[in-house]
Amino acid sequence: MTVEPTAAPAAEPVIERPAARTATAPGVVPPPSGLTQRGDTAPDTSGGVGESTQRPDGVLKVTGEFAYASDLWHRDMLWGHTLRSPHAHAEIRSLDVAEALAVPGVYAVLTHEDLPAATHYGLEFADQPVLAVDRVRYQGEAVALVAADHPETARRAAERVRVEYAPLPVVHDEASATAPDAPVLHPERDDHHAPFVPHPNVVHRQPVTSGDPEGAEALAEVVVRGEYTVGMQDQAFLGPESGLAVPAEDGGIDLYVATQWLHVDQRQLAPVLGLPPERVRLTLGGVGGAFGAREDLSMQAHACLLALRTGRPVKMVYNRQESFVGHVHRHPATLAYEHGATRDGQLVYVKGRIVLDGGAYASSSPAVVGNAASLGVGPYRVPHVAMEALALYTNNPPCGAMRGFGAVQACFAYETQMDRLAAALGMDPVELRQRNALAQGDLMPTGQPVDSPAPVAELLRRVRARPLPPEHPWEAVGAGGEPGVDPRELPGGLANSSQGEGIVRGVGYGVGIKNVGFSEGFDDYSTARVRLAAVAGEPVVTVHTAMAEVGQGGVTVHAQIARTELGVSQVSILPADTSVGSAGSTSASRQTYMTGGAVRNTCLAVRAELLRRGRERLGAAQPGWHEPGLRLRDGAVVTAGGARLASLVEVLGEDAIDLELEFRHRPTQPFDRETGQGFGHVQYSFCAHRAVVDVDVELGLVRVVELAAAQDVGRAINPRAVRGQIHGGSTQGLGLAVLEEILVGPDGTIRNPSFTDYLIPTILDVPPMPVDILELADEHAPYGLRGVGEAPTLSATPAIVAAIRQATGRALARVPVRPEHLTTGP
Amino acid sequence: MRLTLTVNGRPTSADHVWEGESLLYVLRERLGLPGSKNACEQGECGSCTVRLDGELVCACLVAAGQAEGAEVRTVEGMAGPDGELSPLQAAFVETGAVQCGFCTPGLLLAAEELLARAPHPGDADIREALAGNLCRCTGYENILDAVRLAASRAAQAPTDPNGGPDHDR
Numbered sequence: 001m002t003v004e005p006t007a008a009p010a011a012e013p014v015i016e017r018p019a020a021r022t023a024t025a026p027g028v029v030p031p032p033s034g035l036t037q038r039g040d041t042a043p044d045t046s047g048g049v050g051e052s053t054q055r056p057d058g059v060l061k062v063t064g065e066f067a068y069a070s071d072l073w074h075r076d077m078l079w080g081h082t083l084r085s086p087h088a089h090a091e092i093r094s095l096d097v098a099e100a101l102a103v104p105g106v107y108a109v110l111t112h113e114d115l116p117a118a119t120h121y122g123l124e125f126a127d128q129p130v131l132a133v134d135r136v137r138y139q140g141e142a143v144a145l146v147a148a149d150h151p152e153t154a155r156r157a158a159e160r161v162r163v164e165y166a167p168l169p170v171v172h173d174e175a176s177a178t179a180p181d182a183p184v185l186h187p188e189r190d191d192h193h194a195p196f197v198p199h200p201n202v203v204h205r206q207p208v209t210s211g212d213p214e215g216a217e218a219l220a221e222v223v224v225r226g227e228y229t230v231g232m233q234d235q236a237f238l239g240p241e242s243g244l245a246v247p248a249e250d251g252g253i254d255l256y257v258a259t260q261w262l263h264v265d266q267r268q269l270a271p272v273l274g275l276p277p278e279r280v281r282l283t284l285g286g287v288g289g290a291f292g293a294r295e296d297l298s299m300q301a302h303a304c305l306l307a308l309r310t311g312r313p314v315k316m317v318y319n320r321q322e323s324f325v326g327h328v329h330r331h332p333a334t335l336a337y338e339h340g341a342t343r344d345g346q347l348v349y350v351k352g353r354i355v356l357d358g359g360a361y362a363s364s365s366p367a368v369v370g371n372a373a374s375l376g377v378g379p380y381r382v383p384h385v386a387m388e389a390l391a392l393y394t395n396n397p398p399c400g401a402m403r404g405f406g407a408v409q410a411c412f413a414y415e416t417q418m419d420r421l422a423a424a425l426g427m428d429p430v431e432l433r434q435r436n437a438l439a440q441g442d443l444m445p446t447g448q449p450v451d452s453p454a455p456v457a458e459l460l461r462r463v464r465a466r467p468l469p470p471e472h473p474w475e476a477v478g479a480g481g482e483p484g485v486d487p488r489e490l491p492g493g494l495a496n497s498s499q500g501e502g503i504v505r506g507v508g509y510g511v512g513i514k515n516v517g518f519s520e521g522f523d524d525y526s527t528a529r530v531r532l533a534a535v536a537g538e539p540v541v542t543v544h545t546a547m548a549e550v551g552q553g554g555v556t557v558h559a560q561i562a563r564t565e566l567g568v569s570q571v572s573i574l575p576a577d578t579s580v581g582s583a584g585s586t587s588a589s590r591q592t593y594m595t596g597g598a599v600r601n602t603c604l605a606v607r608a609e610l611l612r613r614g615r616e617r618l619g620a621a622q623p624g625w626h627e628p629g630l631r632l633r634d635g636a637v638v639t640a641g642g643a644r645l646a647s648l649v650e651v652l653g654e655d656a657i658d659l660e661l662e663f664r665h666r667p668t669q670p671f672d673r674e675t676g677q678g679f680g681h682v683q684y685s686f687c688a689h690r691a692v693v694d695v696d697v698e699l700g701l702v703r704v705v706e707l708a709a710a711q712d713v714g715r716a717i718n719p720r721a722v723r724g725q726i727h728g729g730s731t732q733g734l735g736l737a738v739l740e741e742i743l744v745g746p747d748g749t750i751r752n753p754s755f756t757d758y759l760i761p762t763i764l765d766v767p768p769m770p771v772d773i774l775e776l777a778d779e780h781a782p783y784g785l786r787g788v789g790e791a792p793t794l795s796a797t798p799a800i801v802a803a804i805r806q807a808t809g810r811a812l813a814r815v816p817v818r819p820e821h822l823t824t825g826p
Numbered sequence: 827m828r829l830t831l832t833v834n835g836r837p838t839s840a841d842h843v844w845e846g847e848s849l850l851y852v853l854r855e856r857l858g859l860p861g862s863k864n865a866c867e868q869g870e871c872g873s874c875t876v877r878l879d880g881e882l883v884c885a886c887l888v889a890a891g892q893a894e895g896a897e898v899r900t901v902e903g904m905a906g907p908d909g910e911l912s913p914l915q916a917a918f919v920e921t922g923a924v925q926c927g928f929c930t931p932g933l934l935l936a937a938e939e940l941l942a943r944a945p946h947p948g949d950a951d952i953r954e955a956l957a958g959n960l961c962r963c964t965g966y967e968n969i970l971d972a973v974r975l976a977a978s979r980a981a982q983a984p985t986d987p988n989g990g991p992d993h994d995r
Contacts, residue, residue: 054919055922058918058919058927059911059915061919061924061927061930062911062918063909064859064862064901065902066927068860068863070860150844152844152847237962238865238873238926238928238929239926240864286927288863288865288926319867319868320871488950488953489950550926551927551963552925553925720921721922724922724963724964727965727967728925728963728965731965754868755868755870755960756868760960760962761965762960763953763956763959763970766965766967769965769967
């Protein structure tokens, strides 16, 4: 239960081997090991639910000792490299690896012909080749693998694999995908959506209709229509795709990897490796961010295949350029909306059509479609709705999960529509939103009742009530007291492109709705194993889950929950691996709800067992044991009145209590394929933003001055971590508003696969972000909590663009907004 | 080639270094110091920031041979000999400036360099100094808090010759 330093100290160089680091023993440099943490003021049980406790992995992370997946090392390891297609769509005529195999230092070169078992994999259905067979469908598709004794040797050898491609016509948008003569990208598809789609290049289509949308047109006095575009956003986690696959003596494999869901990786890997799942063992390596991009497999199968082939541990680490083709992105979207309202600002109907570009493989496109369709009108009460969302197969980069998951694209469009409707009505945009705001008891367009707090109007009120930041923040006082200018506070910054002239301020608002947890009838569960034992005279709780800690702070929350429920100070968090049941994905804002809920659930069972033992062993002598309302506090069992009955150590003796239990949220239902009706979502999450911007209207430069958020989190289990999630989500929304887009050419290739050309916000781009947290309990959820991570990513984008519109008077129907959109065109 | 350099005050060397390797690769893969991170390996993200003879550099852009005979400081050298965290390291943990933590080592090195030359930085100074270090998790708010906290503690420390609280903001 000690914290092992995970990076071994430097050692004597080893001859003839690139890596000279020694592990503590033959074998793997351990991934993040047991994280033991005391409550902040041991030995009492502070550090529980509701406190801003510190991360148990924080010290390791600031000292450089935390072992990320890319830091793992094995004394015998080889380096894996992937040869990828330069074409977005091509036939593979021939493949020759002989020259690559002959390179000194190369141990294996694999193509599809070397695959031992299943040849395809996928999150929702197995449509993606492990290695391309006779056709590549996107630029960057994996074609061959190399294992060598140095990463550069592997890279150079891969260049010597001879591949003859015959380029094919590229499908790149809805028109080219659904044209009568369009190449069908997956002619063999037999997935469960295939029989229902309007065209084989449509992955999935979901309508949602309620009321009488056609008849309602006559009731609307004001109608606004708009078409919107959302660019392809990248998750841009900093820790690259990486892992270490170690062949095991039982013929199986041990994989140490940065992922979001160990068990879904295991489920996909076992058939590909031709191994039973129990011989495909995964352990979480340190994860440098995820944001959806680690839901799908990247290097997992490839490293395992190379390791099994060579009998040597194989490490794979993508560089940034490869990362841009190594994971799925946020679906770019085109959205067409029509809003009808009465003259006093009551929404009558909303019609919308959302087309998502899913790229070459399905990934999680069907679920993204379900979200876009069911959340497509936003957090508003709309009596008549006709929504439709669909995802395409194209030869563009595959798209799947990214924070916000289908709700982000819709939010930019419906919030822009609300601003346009307000303008058409001559109404204040916040007032229009509040007049139509969803509230507890309302029905969603899917017919699902909103059965927990939905303080949409209140969140808007709060962000608007906040004082505005001062104008002209660049005005400074010089050394001699004369007026000066601090260019760092101006759009353009130190480029010194303005001294304050041509700068116009704008203010904008946005609010959004996101589902929490996996929807549409998915059996979404989490498992937690909790052990309570006396160690050296102290009660110690050990929590073991397979939850992927990707930075969000789940490990912090688990320790807090264990302290609160079991009244202990010292909690150990074991490494996440597949020796314990699935924790589900670190996605969909679900982990505090689900695996936090699982930890709580198991703790309650441990507590019940402890009290049962106490009654059995000590109850005869102490009548207090039979009182109702016994509590565990400060390492002891106490009565409701506070009388101490026994220490936990006395009750436990030598016998630990060790339980592993599954936890489920309430069941959901699939959406009806024609009407979209159904109890589809577990929980809804709401966030509102107010953005203040200064725009250099002559140069088209934007500086976001302040981005204020208000969010209902149900219960803030760790308020500091909650604020951190809201800050991070808001910042990614800012990125989509004004900076971030993967540019894909008409030939399907990515133009900007680097941080030089794909711009994520720097500390200079991000303004102060005041956060207002509401805690209105959801009675269905553990502690009343509401998933936090995604909602702030939705509304930040439309709020910022609304502010830019106010400053510039431009329509701005696409994101990200670029300088030329502010200086040319309408 | 054989590379000889001083890392965190300790003379060290690595054999069989290929000329194309970066200082980052040598630190991570040959010297057992993976604290400097490999987020972009093209000098854009700052996660591999180290001090090379005192100067902040992206270790991924420094050819290994350029570090011959140099003094290199990495995140592994920041804590005290008994493992006591430096004031900046402690502030990063306390303020929630660490989420996934991949940017943290580089930010710590850059912030340390800032506070060494400007003990009382204003917010605009902090932003300017850390503009080369990308963070994807935190939105930077708590990173600003951490640097402010470390600076204010240094100002209040009795041994600080400058003394006094921070009035520059």
